[in-house]
Amino acid sequence: MADSAEPPKLRRSIGARRNPATEAAILAAARDLIAERGYAGFSIEEVARRAGAGKPTIYRWWPTKADLFLTIYRAEKASTIVIPGRGDLVLDLTDYTLALWRFWRTNPAGVAFRALVAEAQADAQALVLLRDRFLPERRVPMRALLTAAAERGEISPDDIDRRVTLWIAFIWYRLLTATLAEDRDEVAAYMRLIVGRIEPR
Amino acid sequence: MADSAEPPKLRRSIGARRNPATEAAILAAARDLIAERGYAGFSIEEVARRAGAGKPTIYRWWPTKADLFLTIYRAEKASTIVIPGRGDLVLDLTDYTLALWRFWRTNPAGVAFRALVAEAQADAQALVLLRDRFLPERRVPMRALLTAAAERGEISPDDIDRRVTLWIAFIWYRLLTATLAEDRDEVAAYMRLIVGRIEPR
Secondary structure, X not given: OHHHHOOXXXXXXXXXXXXXXXXXXXXXXXXXXXXXXXXXXXXXXXXXXXXXXXXXXXXXXXXXXXXXXXXXXXXXHHHHOOOOOOOOHHHHHHHHHHHHHHHHHHOHHHHHHHHHHXXXXXXXXXXXXXXXXXXXXXXXXXXXXXHHHHHOOOOOOOOHHHHHHHHHHHHHHHHHOOOOOOOHHHHHHHHHHHHXXXXXX | OHHHHOOHHHHHOOOOOOOHHHHHHHHHHHHHHHHHHOOOOOOXXXXXXXXXXXXXXXXXXXXXXXXXXXXXXXXXXXXXXXXXOOOOHHHHHHHHHHHHHHHHHHOHHHHHHHHHHHHOOOOHHHHHHHHHHHHHHHXXXXXXHHHHHXXXXXXXXXXXXXXXXXXXXXXXXXXXXXXXXXXXXXXXXXXXXXXXXXXXX
């Protein structure tokens, strides 16, 4: 959109603009490296080597290892799970929570997410990325899910943002204590408490 | 208690029994080292050197660095904050949450707790210690607080264990996102959601 005012000849320049083939090679190398070595063995240096790209190029597009990782994580998650919308909040949240936990247990990028949370405890850049960029975007679809449920009368319209926080806190707690079990009834019970479902009279 | 059947002469033996002076020297050295260098700079080796104790002695009493750290953490916390019992659950939980966050922000052992949670993401022994030994003992007084409130009619007696989990999940989430603010009204609002307070009619 913003490109429309730009002279056509600039379209072929390199520099800040990403070269799609290079970008694809970097992302493929990053994805493979995470699958092979997890977050601990993931480095910009090794991605550059495998992709045949310059380290400065990668650092220009992804300032830190955590940035590049989150690009892979988002893509893997988006291609693996969707936020359900069956029209029953507790059911939808239970399905989504279980699907996300399965992703965290089985997808290499999902498994590595736990290590990023750990890294953010010692690395201020990773913390800012996780807290101020990743989590706010993460909240948007969850807020929409709860808002729709409030409009249907399933929950109160108050405190929706806090309830989204409690949901994230709960799923992280289970991640960080390595207790991502497939206990559907138990998860549903937590979802009811978190959203404060209004019981039909 | 189990000692009553033991022959008196064994009471003066060394071995598995701890020597109080050595134990005190180890704990003092551990406490000072955490204050000086945080969790990253904390090691059994350095504690042994400072305390003039043998490493095997320390390892016999505390099998890992995380064990020794948690002994210090518990003692520091117990001497800094108490679980309040003013008889109003939301007020008590709000006070306690804020006091705990202050401890996590300002006491060296409290600050280091965040690093232990991070370590547990890569170290199975630290995870087991945190999840299966530390957290269950941590839940006991919180469960008692909620049970007393249920008996007073402030909350439902159902789901008390799950609500304790949600409380721990919430306080950890704020720890791990470095958002331990002194926002009393906001914390009280979360406490109301977590415990599901029954509003007076």
